[in-house]
Every structure is written in structure tokens, then in C-alpha cells.
Amino acid sequence: MAKSKQFKKNIAFVAFDADDTLWENEPKYRRAEKLFLEILSKYVSEETILEELLKTEIQNLPLCGYGTKSFCMSMMETAMRVSNLKITTEELHKLYEFGKSLLKHPIHLYEGVEKTLELISRKYPVALITKGDSLEQERKIFTSGLMDKFDFIEIVHEKDEKTYLKLIEKYNIEPAQFVMVGNSPKSDILPVLKIGGYAIYIPARETWIHEIIDESNINCFDNYFKLKKFSEITDVLL
Numbered sequence: 001m002a003k004s005k006q007f008k009k010n011i012a013f014v015a016f017d018a019d020d021t022l023w024e025n026e027p028k029y030r031r032a033e034k035l036f037l038e039i040l041s042k043y044v045s046e047e048t049i050l051e052e053l054l055k056t057e058i059q060n061l062p063l064c065g066y067g068t069k070s071f072c073m074s075m076m077e078t079a080m081r082v083s084n085l086k087i088t089t090e091e092l093h094k095l096y097e098f099g100k101s102l103l104k105h106p107i108h109l110y111e112g113v114e115k116t117l118e119l120i121s122r123k124y125p126v127a128l129i130t131k132g133d134s135l136e137q138e139r140k141i142f143t144s145g146l147m148d149k150f151d152f153i154e155i156v157h158e159k160d161e162k163t164y165l166k167l168i169e170k171y172n173i174e175p176a177q178f179v180m181v182g183n184s185p186k187s188d189i190l191p192v193l194k195i196g197g198y199a200i201y202i203p204a205r206e207t208w209i210h211e212i213i214d215e216s217n218i219n220c221f222d223n224y225f226k227l228k229k230f231s232e233i234t235d236v237l238l
Helices: 002-010 026-040 046-064 068-082 089-102 113-121 134-144 161-171 185-194 230-237
Strands: 013-016 126-131 152-156 178-182 198-201 224-226
Touching: 013 161, 026 046, 026 068, 026 089, 046 068, 068 089, 113 126, 113 230, 126 134, 126 161, 134 152, 152 161, 161 178, 161 185, 178 185, 185 198
Parallel strands: 013 126, 013 178, 126 152, 178 198, 198 224
Antiparallel strands: none
């Protein structure tokens, strides 16, 4: 209880991640990977396919950033490489069309998101901080119907200590007054804890392996909270 009181005392600003925190997103990539395996398994093993796809995705991040377009480019590049350019035009077209359909994927909010955001916004300024392709993220935010729930919306290229410090300076607050809520230990939690902010971790059903870190790296922080579902945020913040 003492820890909760200390948590509440200093807060001046609460920020939320978008994908897989407010709405489901990652499972659509797992479905794409399933099709990817079906098409390419005749060329190499499934284990090799997934290893090569992840390697390509990570290598392309500095050039393409995060998001569906980057993922689709990585799929096409990996498909040509692991098949030694033997993949057919028809197979590439199938991957392309499926990848394109991901951009139109419907937004399904997690249970309790709207009500919880409304309650939190009555007490604190709230922001949405998401990374990825600007056009794609803007479409998701608009489609979600949550745009008017936030005082600030930030679409960034990366979520690291440098980015959070810049945003905190922009909001004219101290790190100890800042709370970040998200599902990614690597992007939403650890960098915020390292700069002295508070972080609330809500694990998603599925998280991209690149965003996962050993929880021992974050469990050692006193300003870290782990919840089971989104609506529990009010128990911590209100």
C-alpha cells in the first residue's frame, strides 16, 4: 500500500502505448507468418524461414521503421532470399495481397479501454505515444474512436530513453511525474524506468519477440507495476 501511495503522489502525466495495449495488433502478424510458412516451407525448413524473417525485420528497422509496410517488405525480401529467387510470381503476389490486407485490419479495443481512459483523463493529462509508420498509426487511432480521449498524440520512430526524455521536456514535467502504460517491456517499460519514470506493464496475449526482454531487468525497479488487464489501471492511479 505504501508503494501505491508513493506512486500516486508524484504523478502529473499519464501516457499510453497503442498497439496491443489499447487494441489487438500482433496476432495479425502471426497469421501472416502462418501463410508465409505455407508458401515457403517447400524451399527450406519452417525454423529457418522464421529465423530469416526475424533477422530481415530487425535489419530493416533503421531503413523502414516499424509497422505493416516494413513487415511486408521484409516478408518479400526474405521469401526471395530463402528460395534462392525460385519463388513464383504467383506466390509473391499472394504474399503481397495478404500483406496489403493487413493495412485494412479492423481495430478491436480491449475490454474496458474507453471507460478506463475516460476515468484517468478526469484526473491527469493523458497522451498516446506510439511508434511506427505515421499514416498507418494515424488511421488506427482515427478508426479506434479514441482520438478525443487524449490531450496529446505522439507518433515516434523509436521508443528509447532519448525519445522519452524529449517528450517529458516537451510536456514540461519531471521524469518522476511521468507514467507510461504499455505491453512492450523493451519499448514501453524499461526505458521509462531507466530515466526515473513510472511504468505499468500489461502483458498482451502475443508480443513480437524483438520487444521481449528478461523481466528480471525490470522487476528490480520500485517504480514498476505489472497488471493483468487494462481496467486495473484505475486501482493504481485513482
